[in-house]
Amino acid sequence: MNGEQALRALAPALPQRPAARVAVALLWGAALVALFTGSSWLSVGNVALAITLFNLMAMAQAWNLIGGYGGQFSLGHGLFVGAGGYATTLLLTHTGVPVGLAVVMAAVLTAGIGTLAAIPLLRLRGVYFSVGTLGVMIAAQNWMINWKFAGQTRGVILPQRGVLSFPTQYLIGAALLVGTTVIVWLAVRSRYGLRLMAVRDDESAASELGVNGFRVKLIAFTTSAFLVGLCGALNAFQQLTLEPYSAFNISWSINMILACVIGGMATIAGPLIGAAFIFELQQQLQGYENLTSLIEGAVLLAVIRFAPGGIWGLIRQAPELARSSLRLLYSAGRKPAR
Numbered sequence: 001m002n003g004e005q006a007l008r009a010l011a012p013a014l015p016q017r018p019a020a021r022v023a024v025a026l027l028w029g030a031a032l033v034a035l036f037t038g039s040s041w042l043s044v045g046n047v048a049l050a051i052t053l054f055n056l057m058a059m060a061q062a063w064n065l066i067g068g069y070g071g072q073f074s075l076g077h078g079l080f081v082g083a084g085g086y087a088t089t090l091l092l093t094h095t096g097v098p099v100g101l102a103v104v105m106a107a108v109l110t111a112g113i114g115t116l117a118a119i120p121l122l123r124l125r126g127v128y129f130s131v132g133t134l135g136v137m138i139a140a141q142n143w144m145i146n147w148k149f150a151g152q153t154r155g156v157i158l159p160q161r162g163v164l165s166f167p168t169q170y171l172i173g174a175a176l177l178v179g180t181t182v183i184v185w186l187a188v189r190s191r192y193g194l195r196l197m198a199v200r201d202d203e204s205a206a207s208e209l210g211v212n213g214f215r216v217k218l219i220a221f222t223t224s225a226f227l228v229g230l231c232g233a234l235n236a237f238q239q240l241t242l243e244p245y246s247a248f249n250i251s252w253s254i255n256m257i258l259a260c261v262i263g264g265m266a267t268i269a270g271p272l273i274g275a276a277f278i279f280e281l282q283q284q285l286q287g288y289e290n291l292t293s294l295i296e297g298a299v300l301l302a303v304i305r306f307a308p309g310g311i312w313g314l315i316r317q318a319p320e321l322a323r324s325s326l327r328l329l330y331s332a333g334r335k336p337a338r
Contacts, residue, residue, distance in 0.1 A: 032178070039170040047166045051238060053279045054173035055231050058180040059252070060259035060271035062227035065184050067257065068265035069193065070220040071200030072122070075253050076133030079117070079140050080225045082247035083110040084232025086150060089242060092162040099162060107229040114225025115218065122217050134250065141248035155243030164237050172234055180227050185268050187223070196220055197266075258296060262303050264310025273311050 039047050059081070066072050087106035091097055097105065121132045144150055164172070187193050198206040199213040207213055236242055255278060263274020278296070285292040307314050 035174050035178070036171065038174070039167040044166060047170050048238075049283070051166070051169050051173045051234070053276065054170075054177040055234050055238075056255060056259065056279055057272050057275040058173075058177045059228055059231045060256045060263070060275045061177075061180045061184050061268075062224045062231070063253075063256035064260050064265065064267075064271045065187065065227075066217070066220045066224040068260055068267070068271075069184075069188050069200065070196050070217055072217060072221065073130045073257075074133045074221075074224075075130045075250065075257075076117075076135075076137035077224070077228055077256055078248055078250055078252035079133075079137040080110050080114060080228035081232040081235060081252045082140065082144070082242075082244070083113050084229030085236035085239075085242050085247050086144065086156065086232075087229070088233040088236050089156045089158050089162070090150065093156065093159050099164070102162075103230065103233045106233050107226050110229025110232065111222050111226035114229075115222045118218050118221040118225075122214055122221065134253075137248060137250070137253070141244050144244040144248065151243075153243065153245075155241055155247075158236055158240045158242075162237065163240065169234065169237055172237070176230055176234060180230075181268060181272070183223070183227065187220075188268075192216070192219070258300060260310075262299060262310055264312035267310070267312050270310050270312040273315075277311065 038050060042050060059077070063074065063077055067074055084106050087109045088102050091102040091105060092099065095102070117133075117136050121129055121136065124132050145153055150156060188196070195206065195211045195216050198209070198211055199216050203213040232247075235247075239246075255275075259274035259278050260271045261274070262277055263272065264270025277299075281295065281299075282292055285295065303310060309317070
């Protein structure tokens with residue numbers, strides 16, 4: 001099987017009838033229209049919640065590229081959230097660049113940091129890689145705590161020209177969510193995506209076929225860092241003030257991982273479903289942080305034990321499970337009574 005045939009095998013089956021394709025296109029169009037116009041019909045409070053949800057979904061999707069499809073279980077993606085937020089705030093404070101350009105520059109800088117960190121880290125395997133990413137994030141946090149230019153423990157405050165209205169933040173969040181999802185979707189369905197998953201499954205075998213595993217993982221890690229850096233910028237617009245302990249917190253990475261594992265790793269829909277689940281759980285249990293962590297841990301264990309494919313895996317298996325149950329019931333009903 002060549003790469004093109006394998007790619008078609010991995011891609012989901014699309015409706016073949018023109019009418020069905022038109023219906024699917026119309027549904028996607030309606031969903032996008034509803035998504036991007038949400039700030040006009042949602043309340044102010046719900047718009048603020050939607051911005052946070054979009055950001056979490058985009059972060060989870062970005063982590064999924066390296067963690068799910070790449071098999072590199074990073075615990076240090078909080079570094080990129082903090083780097084994107086701090087870089088955006090400092091650029092707006094000390095330079096005259098427009099807001100949009102500052103966000104792009106911050107994301108590029110974050111991607112550069114990710115590349116520099118990945119060069120030694122990707123030489124590590126398994127748990128050593130995970131611990132290494134966590135160590136780099138903690139080192140970055142300590143650097144920011146002692147860096148006078150960035151305010152040390154006082155942190156930084158977003159300047160007035162960087163204060164965006166809720167509708168603007170909402171549109172940025174929606175565009176970031178859609179853009180991140182499309183980038184990951186295109187990446188994993190390309191020849192590069194096949195190489196990335198081949199390296200994840202068996203790097204030695206992929207190397208024998210001519211795949212440079214280090215280069216493939218480095219691209220995924222850098223792309224993931226860039227996307228999370230954009231999310232960090234949006235977080236700065238939301239929070240208005242940043243300080244090292246929250247901006248470079250491991251909770252960012254934990255939420256990304258939980259969303260992917262609970263929703264379904266190495267799928268496009270899984271991180272989005274998992275992020276929505278985590279977000280709703282946290283909203284319902286506000287004020288009970290310890291209980292939230294306990295419930296999240298219990299859900300995670302249940303998913304790993306009973307549904308390793310996550311919520312999306314269960315949804316995809318639902319039709320087959322229903323058919324199997326109906327066949328069992330039909331067979332049981334046809335057995336003669338004794």
